[in-house]
Amino acid sequence: CLAFGNASAQGTYPNHPISLVVPFAAGGPTDVVARSLGASMSKTLGQSIVVENRTGAGGTLASTHVARAAPDGYTFLIHHNGMATAPALYRKLPFNPLTDFAYVGQVADVPMTLLGRKDLPPGDMPAFIKYARENGDKVNLANAGLGAVSQLCGMLLQESLGAQFTTVPYAGTAPALTALLGGQVDVLCDQTTQTIPHIKADRVKLYGVTTLDRIQALPDTPTLQESGLKGFEVKVWHGVYAPKGTPPEAIAKVNAALRAALKDPAFTQKMTELGAEIVPESKQTPEGLQTWLQTEVDKWGGIIRKAGVYAD
Ligand code: MLT
Numbered sequence: 001c002l003a004f005g006n007a008s009a010q011g012t013y014p015n016h017p018i019s020l021v022v023p024f025a026a027g028g029p030t031d032v033v034a035r036s037l038g039a040s041m042s043k044t045l046g047q048s049i050v051v052e053n054r055t056g057a058g059g060t061l062a063s064t065h066v067a068r069a070a071p072d073g074y075t076f077l078i079h080h081n082g083m084a085t086a087p088a089l090y091r092k093l094p095f096n097p098l099t100d101f102a103y104v105g106q107v108a109d110v111p112m113t114l115l116g117r118k119d120l121p122p123g124d125m126p127a128f129i130k131y132a133r134e135n136g137d138k139v140n141l142a143n144a145g146l147g148a149v150s151q152l153c154g155m156l157l158q159e160s161l162g163a164q165f166t167t168v169p170y171a172g173t174a175p176a177l178t179a180l181l182g183g184q185v186d187v188l189c190d191q192t193t194q195t196i197p198h199i200k201a202d203r204v205k206l207y208g209v210t211t212l213d214r215i216q217a218l219p220d221t222p223t224l225q226e227s228g229l230k231g232f233e234v235k236v237w238h239g240v241y242a243p244k245g246t247p248p249e250a251i252a253k254v255n256a257a258l259r260a261a262l263k264d265p266a267f268t269q270k271m272t273e274l275g276a277e278i279v280p281e282s283k284q285t286p287e288g289l290q291t292w293l294q295t296e297v298d299k300w301g302g303i304i305r306k307a308g309v310y311a312d
Contacts, residue, residue, distance in 0.1 A: 013073055013250055014047040020240075021052050021066050021077045023059030024144055025172025029110065029191035033238055034078045036270050037107060040261035045253065055171035058147025060086050060093065063241075067095035071243040073250030076104065080236050082147040084296035088304035089146050090311050097293060102251055103286040104240035105258050108276040110191045111215050112153050112234050114224060115198075116205035117183050125207045125227030129161060136163030142176035142185040145169045146311050150176065152300075153189035153210060153234045155309055160229045180204065191236050192217060192275030210234040217275035237279070237296075239289045251286060259284050 022034045031053060038049035054062040059082040066077035083097045095101075114125070122128040132139060141158075143150040150173050158165055165187070170176040173190045180188045181203055189210065196217060199206050208224040209215055212233050224232040240258060242251060261267045262278050271278060282288050304310070 013247075013253060014045055016074065017048045017050050018042075018045070018073075018254075019052050019075050020049050021054050021062050021075065023054060023062030023077070023079055023082065024148070025055055025170070025174040026051075026053045027194075028144070028172040028174035028177075029194040029236075030078065030080060030238070031172070031174070032193045032274070033107060033110075033271070033276070036267055037078070037258075037261050040264045040267040041254070041257040043264075044257035044260045053172075056145075058082060058086070058089070058145035058151065060090055060095075060147055063097070064094045066241060066243055067100040069243045071102070071245035071247075073242070073246055073254075075243060076254065077101075077241040078107070078238055079241065080110075080238050081149050081152065081296060081300065083239060083241070084293055085152060085300045085304060086147050087297060088301040089309065092312070098297060100244050101241040102244055102246040103289040103293070104242060104251060104255050105285050106279045106283040106289050106292060107238040107240065107258070107262070108271050108278050110193050110236040110238070110274075110276045112149065112189050112191050112210040112236060113195045113199065113218070113221075114153075114157065114207040114210065115177075115180060115188050115190065115195060116207060117180050117186055118204060119183065120186055120205055122207075123205075125222060125224065128207050129228055132161050132163045132165075136161070136165055139163070139165040139187060140168050140185045141165040142168050142170060142173075142179055142188045144171065144173050144176060146309070148173070149191065149234065149236050150189050154187075155307060156232065156234060156303075157189060157224075157229075159307060160232055189234075193271075196274050215275055217273065237292070239293065241289075255284075255286060 069075040
């Protein structure tokens, strides 16, 4: 890009809008974080951040797109745990999350909630556990594809229940939640950044939260662990990436804008209302994201290989 053609032009970056790629459907939990984050970061950068939803293959099409995009400082990716689970889930993954990207930093951690359609018979989690064990083959579980955290949560759920559901994949949990609200599917495990408004409006059955401790945004909701699924935990984390080779000056500017957004009440208050927690400063850096990603690749690789779930 011309903005990096010579030293004197470096100060001009960014001189046109930046694309922030979201691997799932518009209106869903990743999209909610991306749009709010992008709006705050654009105030610091003086350029708009345009969210681009590139759905498919559990988020891996978006990651592939960004890994191959021009490393000019104008294409970024926001992704969650799916970045770390993809190498174990996809045997023919066209990118390596540990070597094909430049890292900007982490954003926020988000709990998940287990939801049922409003008229699903069980009234609470202990009743759902019994129902799922007796009727597992009749239960439809929506998710956002192999590599989505909704899939990861659903996989752990079936494993800990000893039940086998029928999985229905969507391009994101926004259409999956629409299907749940319409009664076309029975169960969905999804992030609070999308589910809290629907929980508060009493449009779904809420069976529990996926963190080990109860969360501030839903203080009366038991954890799945409390309700009998010992050790059950899924926490969603988000990182911002760029194609490998992106100029360090661009990474530094975008990282500064990210860190400013993580202190901006317009962003942080919205995240708090939606149950998300801003990551500590040590994780808001390129090194913080890279180190964490390596840990997560190792952790989930082990769990997924043991479960034997993968796509050829
Ligand atoms: C989304 O944004 O649709 C979700 O993050 C998908 C998922 O379950 O991972």
